[in-house]
Amino acid sequence: MAKVVIVGAGVMGSALTIPLADNGHEINLWGTKYDQEVMRSIRKTRTHPCLGLALPGSLHLFALDELAHSVEEREIILLGVASGGIKSVMEMLGPFLKPGMVIVNVAKGLEEMGDGEIITIPQVIARALPQQLRSHIPVVAIGGPSKAREVAQRVPTSVVFASSSVRAAQRCRKIFTTPRYTVQVTSDVIGVEVGAALKNGYAIALGMCDGLKKREGVETMNNTKSTFFAQAAQEIALLSRMLGGRSSTVMGLAGVGDLYVTSAEGRNITLGELIGSGLPAFQALEEMRKRRETVEGYPAIGIGYRLARKFEDSGKLRMNQLPLLKALWSILYEDKPAHEVLFSLRLMA
């Protein structure tokens, strides 16, 4: 039995209480100040309001001022906050961390620093660790296709645990794996995080096809969607290789697997649909803001594009090796009409 604390009561962290409880681990849950309404609801109903599903009865709930207590003697710190909240939560956690603990983290992707440097979320976490603990607390990132609600419903799910410490990832695999939650281990953190970030962006292109087909008066545009799917896989692989990741990762759960689940439904698809049906990007984004829905794929295309431009500047690639990224950037950031850009798109021949 392992002792785990989940820091942040978001949907994914909370959903992971299911495989953890199925394995009989002792689980603490602490919510940030933004999670307090969720925590009240869990305390009252034992149900996570955003998941609409019951959480394990064995879960220990902690109040906002009990972070220290919740982290005590824990071997696994499951960081369940969104990427934007990582820094501040890591600052709060700092004083309570001890060598030997492992941080497992559910937020995925890339982050752009103030100076334009682009790093992975596990790097953001590692940098936020107290100096003296940096080589003593490994970070394990969860990648691959997993919708929180399905994890909580015990729908068979396979994920990737990526870490520069393969031993830490393997230890976590033992703790998390159940018959319904399967874990692969990889050391290719970069491949996993590049895939995780960019799949959101490329999913917008698949959503655009759903919008375009109405505009064009055809029932399906599956040929175009499939072309974009394959093209996305190739462009993600190229950018990943540029950063030091492996192509084989893109062929797996954290690449085409994650792209597939993201293209099934979600906010990126909705944004793409709005734009494909004829709305300029700025209006579609305004519409999503009104619905209070953040679209992760939008900044991802910005980051991917700036990354590609850097590699072009240093002579490592040419932008026309990334025609779909370029097309998405011009639609999303220059408000070019999707039908014009996508219908005249020339992929590599």
Add this chain to the structure above:
Amino acid sequence: MAKVVIVGAGVMGSALTIPLADNGHEINLWGTKYDQEVMRSIRKTRTHPCLGLALPGSLHLFALDELAHSVEEREIILLGVASGGIKSVMEMLGPFLKPGMVIVNVAKGLEEMGDGEIITIPQVIARALPQQLRSHIPVVAIGGPSKAREVAQRVPTSVVFASSSVRAAQRCRKIFTTPRYTVQVTSDVIGVEVGAALKNGYAIALGMCDGLKKREGVETMNNTKSTFFAQAAQEIALLSRMLGGRSSTVMGLAGVGDLYVTSAEGRNITLGELIGSGLPAFQALEEMRKRRETVEGYPAIGIGYRLARKFEDSGKLRMNQLPLLKALWSILYEDKPAHEVLFSLRLMA
């Protein structure tokens, strides 16, 4: 302007009249004896009855006894018959073929010979050529995600032309490419054909998830579908490499692209859905037969499995490197219950 004859009035051959006519080529269409009702309908209404769409007015229609005439002076013979009809049509064509002609072929996949040898469709065609012409008539195979109806509707489509003669494939690319029909060229015929065959089989697994989710009472099983998608890509790549194909092909249009379009809808998905919802395979197959729907993925899993067993026998792989293929085989050919097999499936960790 090129002179083209389409041999066989199936949906894909007929749909390709659209890009060909858009490029101003002279197109003959000859139907086999099985196509005569379709040909009568086209003659009368200029509409292909199965596509429900108008064909180009410039199309020259030929009667059943006019094959010789239809092939005269043609540089491109577009073979539009299903794989089962290839041998007999090639025998009929034999006497009229001349050096310098190119055969472009729309049927895709693998074929099992009487002696158990497994070869690609382009090999079937090459072997059916008159002896003295074998090195003078190149075969170009069309791979990648293309639904015929969408091609005929000018939905942006990207395909792969695969040939051991890259020059012939490039010549065909010039003839077929339009702003809405894009052609990539590859010499990896094996990679394209292995992908084309097996994607049908693996799509059944994705259909099974749609059936299983009803059985399990969950709204979605996208985590499982995405896992199977990524696993399928990896297993197709492995089998393709065993036969001499390239992994990179599986990352492209003819691999994940074709798998994506096949998983969107179709008979393989329907079969999988029936089985996933609880029907044993033999009953589900009986049901498909009643609906007069052939499911390409079913024999594909048989061929893939026997191929894998051969490689296992010669020590080149272990069957547990192909867990999803093994699982599909036991469900489809041993009538094992899908939920038992798939819910206890252990993928590579």
